[in-house]
Amino acid sequence: MKRQSIQIFEERKVRTVWDEEKEEWYFSVIDVVAVLTDSIAPTAYWRKLKQRLKQEGNQTVTNCHGLKLKAADGKMRITDVVDTQQLFRLIQSIPSPKAEPFKLWIAEVAKQRIDQMEDPELSIAQAIHDYRVLGYSENWINQRIRSIEVRKSLTDEWRRGGISEGVQFANLTDIITYQWSGKNTKEYKQYKGLKKKNLRDNMTNIELALNTLAEASATELSKEKSPKGFNENAKIARQGGDVAKAAREKLESQLGKSVISSAKASDYLLQQNDLGEIKSLEKDTDI
Secondary structure (H helix, E strand, O other), X not given: XXXXXXXXXXXXXXXXXXXXXXXXEEEEHHHHHHHHHOOOOHHHHHHHHHHHHHHOOOHHHHOOEEEEEEOOOOOEEEEEEEEHHHHHHHHHHXXXXXXXXXXXXXHHHHHHHHHHHHOHHHHHHHHHHHHHHHOOOHHHHHHHHHHHHHHHHHHHHHHHOOOOOOHHHHHHHHHHHXXXXXXXXHHHHHHOOOOOOOOHHHOOHHHHXXXXXXXXXXXXXXXXXXXXXXXXXHHHHHHHHHHHHHHHHHHHHHHOOOOOOOOOHHHHOOOHHHHHHHHHHHHOOOO
């Protein structure tokens, strides 16, 4: 999962992305160039610098990733990003009196994430902040944080039952998801029009609540029955999914419609003009 955030260096914003799988920061090249050069046209500056570095044979920096980041106009645009190693190479290529302070700032950013990994409360606080900045409602954020806690308990149970991370985790997740929703993870993402984005981050409140119920039920059943191996854990996964399926069907019978929605996050996030309220809320908290 990749999580976007805004880091501040000398009151200048630097868009960053944390890749949880690789445990690596990625930094927006344009934002870094803007900070180091004070250029009024950082995009043009980077275009020329990139061309020069290619001519010099510097593939480390020029072979950078392209990720969609939120631009100043609020739209998601493909932006060149670099990892920490590439960033240090980039800094060496830009003559700037801010180079050394910026290096210290990078080290501090990295330290903050390490601290969060060691202290779950700090990580949760960062997640709440990031979701608020993206525009999620407080109710959705509360559910999402609970779902993260439930998911962690479930994966702990899977490890205890001899399940390996990776393919087996994904298969068990598919079983739970299919059991309560009628779709496996891939089908669910396709239904919402998602590609690489996280499915849970694009669930509605009801979908997220049902998915959390399914995983919480599977966790409690696992604790009670202590399954061993994939087959026994798969049976527990189906039973956990069945609990949420029953709740879903009862709710749908009352609503007269399906609660499985094709809506994704961008369809129901707060509008841009509501973000001022979020920022005011953040000032009143320790987040």
